[in-house]
Amino acid sequence: MTYDEISKLSEQLSYRDKFRLAQLLIQLARKEEEEQYPEARKAVTPSESEVVQYVAERLLKLRPTKKASLLNSVGAMFQFQGGISDADKEQIIMELQKQRRIAIDQNGRVSYPEQ
Numbered sequence: 405m406t407y408d409e410i411s412k413l414s415e416q417l418s419y420r421d422k423f424r425l426a427q428l429l430i431q432l433a434r435k436e437e438e439e440q441y442p443e444a445r446k447a448v449t450p451s452e453s454e455v456v457q458y459v460a461e462r463l464l465k466l467r468p469t470k471k472a473s474l475l476n477s478v479g480a481m482f483q484f485q486g487g488i489s490d491a492d493k494e495q496i497i498m499e500l501q502k503q504r505r506i507a508i509d510q511n512g513r514v515s516y517p518e519q
Contacts, residue, residue, distance in 0.1 A: 427483070435486045452499075459496050460505045464516065471497075471512040 414425060450458070462481055468474040475493050482488035500506045507515045 431483060431487050434484070438486060456496055456499045456503070460500055460503070463500070463506065467516060469514055471508055471514060474506075474508075474514050 414422060417425065459478055459481060463474070463477065466477050468477045474497065475490075478493045478496055479488055497506070497508075501508065504517055507517055509515070
């Protein structure tokens with residue numbers, strides 16, 4: 405598929421879908437660039453505990469109330485670093501639950517126990 409074909413097809417999208425497509429293309433381009441030029445990438449990657457701490461701090465400010473919005477919030481935190489898989493999002497959420505930073509009830513409601 406060529407650029408011109410994609411350009412013509414994208415004109416048929418709603419404005420929200422155009423934004424979503426633009427975001428996806430930026431993420432894919434960044435990921436491809438990082439794979440092509442790995443030496444330009446930061447050598448230090450945060451540990452799992454640092455990632456969980458980062459997410460916990462941000463969630464205390466955002467305070468999403470449903471599990472779906474919690475997953476979206478976690479995904480948004482990593483959108484400019486190439487994104488994060490659904491499995492990684494779930495793992496971070498499970499770790500936050502283990503640390504009792506969040507609680508999720510049967511209905512998918514998120515609560516934030518006092519620390």
